[in-house]
Amino acid sequence: MIDLMARCLPLIRxxxxxxxxxxxxxxxxxxxxxxxxxxVAANFFxxxxxxxxxxxxxxxxxxxxxxxxxGQFYTQIREGAPFDVLLSADTDRPKQLEAEGxxxxxxxxxxxxxxxxxxxxxxxxxxxxxxxxRSGGYRMIGIAEPRNAPYGAAAQQVLTALGLWDKLHQxxxxxxxxxxxxAWQFAAxxxxxxxxxxxxxxxxDGVITGSSWLPPQSMYTxxxxxxVILARTSKRATAESFLNWLRKDPQAIATIKAAGYHVGQ
Amino acid sequence: xSAGFYSPDDLVALWISLKLASTTAxxxxxxxxxxxxxxxxxxxxxxxxxxxxxxxxxVLPPTVLGFYLLLFLGPHGWGGRLMxxxxxxxxxxxxxxxxxxxxxxxxxxxxxPLQGAxxxxxxxxxxxxxxxxxxxxDRFFTVAVPLARRGFITGSVLAFAHTLGEFGVVLMLGGxxxxxxxxASIAIFNHVEAFDYAAAQRLSATLLxxxxxxxxxxxxxxxxxxxxAAHP
Amino acid sequence: xxxxxxxVWSRPxxxxxATCEFPDSGISALFGRSGVGKTTLLRCxxxxxxxxxxxxxxxxxxxxxxxxxMPPHQRPxxxxxxxxxxxxxxxxxxxxxxxxxxxPVARRRISFDQAVQLMGLESLLARRTGExxxxxxxxxxxxxxxxxxxxxxxxDEPLSSLDLPSRAEILPHLERLHDExxxxxxxxxxxxxxxxxxxxxxxxxxxxxxxxxxxIHDLLTRPDLPxxxxxxxxxxxxxxxxxxxxxxxxxxxxxxxxxLAISQRAAPIGQRVRVRIDARDVSLALEPAExxxxxxxxxxxxxxxxxxxxxxxRLVRVDVGGCPLLxxxxxxxxxxxxxxxxxxxYAQVKSVALME
Numbered sequence: 133m134i135d136l137m138a139r140c141l142p143l144i145r146x147x148x149x150x151x152x153x154x155x156x157x158x159x160x161x162x163x164x165x166x167x168x169x170x171x172v173a174a175n176f177f178x179x180x181x182x183x184x185x186x187x188x189x190x191x192x193x194x195x196x197x198x199x200x201x202x203g204q205f206y207t208q209i210r211e212g213a214p215f216d217v218l219l220s221a222d223t224d225r226p227k228q229l230e231a232e233g234x235x236x237x238x239x240x241x242x243x244x245x246x247x248x249x250x251x252x253x254x255x256x257x258x259x260x261x262x263x264x265x266r267s268g269g270y271r272m273i274g275i276a277e278p279r280n281a282p283y284g285a286a287a288q289q290v291l292t293a294l295g296l297w298d299k300l301h302q303x304x305x306x307x308x309x310x311x312x313x314x315a316w317q318f319a320a321x322x323x324x325x326x327x328x329x330x331x332x333x334x335x336x337d338g339v340i341t342g343s344s345w346l347p348p349q350s351m352y353t354x355x356x357x358x359x360v361i362l363a364r365t366s367k368r369a370t371a372e373s374f375l376n377w378l379r380k381d382p383q384a385i386a387t388i389k390a391a392g393y394h395v396g397q
Numbered sequence: 398x399s400a401g402f403y404s405p406d407d408l409v410a411l412w413i414s415l416k417l418a419s420t421t422a423x424x425x426x427x428x429x430x431x432x433x434x435x436x437x438x439x440x441x442x443x444x445x446x447x448x449x450x451x452x453x454x455x456v457l458p459p460t461v462l463g464f465y466l467l468l469f470l471g472p473h474g475w476g477g478r479l480m481x482x483x484x485x486x487x488x489x490x491x492x493x494x495x496x497x498x499x500x501x502x503x504x505x506x507x508x509x510p511l512q513g514a515x516x517x518x519x520x521x522x523x524x525x526x527x528x529x530x531x532x533x534x535d536r537f538f539t540v541a542v543p544l545a546r547r548g549f550i551t552g553s554v555l556a557f558a559h560t561l562g563e564f565g566v567v568l569m570l571g572g573x574x575x576x577x578x579x580x581a582s583i584a585i586f587n588h589v590e591a592f593d594y595a596a597a598q599r600l601s602a603t604l605l606x607x608x609x610x611x612x613x614x615x616x617x618x619x620x621x622x623x624x625x626a627a628h629p
Numbered sequence: 630x631x632x633x634x635x636x637v638w639s640r641p642x643x644x645x646x647a648t649c650e651f652p653d654s655g656i657s658a659l660f661g662r663s664g665v666g667k668t669t670l671l672r673c674x675x676x677x678x679x680x681x682x683x684x685x686x687x688x689x690x691x692x693x694x695x696x697x698x699m700p701p702h703q704r705p706x707x708x709x710x711x712x713x714x715x716x717x718x719x720x721x722x723x724x725x726x727x728x729x730x731x732x733p734v735a736r737r738r739i740s741f742d743q744a745v746q747l748m749g750l751e752s753l754l755a756r757r758t759g760e761x762x763x764x765x766x767x768x769x770x771x772x773x774x775x776x777x778x779x780x781x782x783x784x785d786e787p788l789s790s791l792d793l794p795s796r797a798e799i800l801p802h803l804e805r806l807h808d809e810x811x812x813x814x815x816x817x818x819x820x821x822x823x824x825x826x827x828x829x830x831x832x833x834x835x836x837x838x839x840x841x842x843x844x845i846h847d848l849l850t851r852p853d854l855p856x857x858x859x860x861x862x863x864x865x866x867x868x869x870x871x872x873x874x875x876x877x878x879x880x881x882x883x884x885x886x887x888x889l890a891i892s893q894r895a896a897p898i899g900q901r902v903r904v905r906i907d908a909r910d911v912s913l914a915l916e917p918a919e920x921x922x923x924x925x926x927x928x929x930x931x932x933x934x935x936x937x938x939x940x941x942x943r944l945v946r947v948d949v950g951g952c953p954l955l956x957x958x959x960x961x962x963x964x965x966x967x968x969x970x971x972x973x974x975y976a977q978v979k980s981v982a983l984m985e
Contacts, residue, residue, distance in 0.1 A: 169574060178591040198573040199587050207464070211471030213490050213572045313590060521714050524677050527701040528708035529728035530777055535702075539727075543718040 173221030274318035274327030463569025514548020661834035676701035707774030764795030886950025
């Protein structure tokens, strides 16, 4: 091939142009592009959708994103789902998968930590210190189901620390949504006055809509979200490169933070 | 990300939905025609059992159905292990698995109209055909099938439309993998979860219009078929 | 004898024990009250039902016995149902061609045009079944059955679902069947007038068994059978149109034992006809009446005298030229005239019905 080109070269007038064209083509052609099957928790789906093109630009590999609930993914992975990487909404499921030998040992790490926020879509409802909770200026509070959702468990912890949990429970002032999205919907539609939601749901680039209170981190167990490489994968190197990028790349970290998560300890 | 009205992923999801719905409808017609015929014509006591079993997917929550199918078709279940023994991949998380799930999920929508239509044919027409030298298979194709045309139309279109809207089964069994098992209905859900209501509405409106057009087709065709059958 | 059957069927609601043979030509009527099993018997012949015990043989072929059952689509039988049962998804022509197409060309003995012409269907071929009247539908059904070139034609009360005008429309076609086809026909009916009009042979079904079977002229007049005791009881005579009398607008039919005058008909001389004489229209006289308005007088000899339903009446069977004639007269007349078997007398027929 090369000596064919060598023989043609003298015949072609705009040699420089041709060489430049070929060089450009070779440079632009990506290194062999792989597709990575990523299972991501619903709450991080939007953020991952923003991260995917950045990763593709940096690395050339494409992310096939499947969104769902962590519980659903856990069942599916046990039944042989063809995912390469799991970005869970909690730490329990990745730990369980690890214990069952379904993950690549040592690949688990916390890729984001969620922040709990008490929120109302309307301005001037929730004060910056959260006094509204004690003053009782609300009919109902929305939370996610504490048994299923880490944000729900965190909300319960906060309310318990404030000594309000039992009373709210008795007075039936708690609207419990199946997941964090439902809790958010309760507040967004006005069915409840305030709700404990994820900061990532109500902030964009650091700006929080409506009115809100951020409970101190000390009041609840950190809502760590763990990522893990699944043992089934045939693209281990690519998976590792993706998780490394997620963990360390400044652009990635900035995007995750902007979406309302903490990164790193 | 958006190329025109729909994003490329949405187009792929629509294509998967259409492929799934049409494959399911065709396969169900093939499978359910003899089954519905038997249910319509038999006088055996097994008929009640058969009718209950084919109506079961109607009352099962789709996620339950999806869950059981996942266990069955996954590598640990009978279905999956059979596939492995035959040297093939288990059906879970593949388009083939979705077809199996959709067939089960939409089964009653094909069996019931077909069975009703076959019962409407009546024994008399078949007896007449027998006295006119038609063998049992001949009678089936030249008398029963034309007279039961309404059932075929209704059944196939219902299977198609019902499968288009399927969610729980496909999600559990398919794993929501773009380009492989992500159907339009799941894509809509994803958009809602990601607060991209505009995209969700575009896709939803498309599905809605498609289903509505199909239903118009059913009722239109039924009306014509009914006009012919009205004068025995 | 071409069709022989012996069928036993025992159900809680229904008993059938019929042994019977049918001749290999002409119309054989299967007659009895509703519910007695006539249709079931016919369906067994066709193979649409299977009696648990018994046999059906046709022209030496075993169609059914305890171990063997030939399914209906293999039996060379044409069947006309009570309600025409035309295929709704085909037009008249489609219906007619349905059976024809399933008979190999070599075995077809009736052509499409022949059947259409026989039943007068020329103008109806393109009509959909919903556009046909009841009588028209039955005619199509009969032609459709004929087009399978059957060796045996079965008709299950083909007229009972029709109104009188439709029946009148079809009967002539049935008579033509009788005249123009050489295949045997079994005709189920509970109407004696239909049977009298077209049947040659009759099997009387009573309580699930065949009480009697034989030529129609015999069975109609046999005093031991219920037929002779019906309200409409009478005799059948086969005759030939002998002459026409233009002056008095009469036609004469030559029958065994004499001539009968009827109102003039357009039928040609020599045409074979059937006449029916009701028993109540026959009076008896020891001497031929001379100054009487009755012109139809046939000489004969008394065969027997039997009781009728009404104790005041008696049935007298008279042999007229070898054929039986039934007369219903009062007991008093029998006594006064001394009517007894062997006596020669004259039968005076007040009214003759030409079966047309």
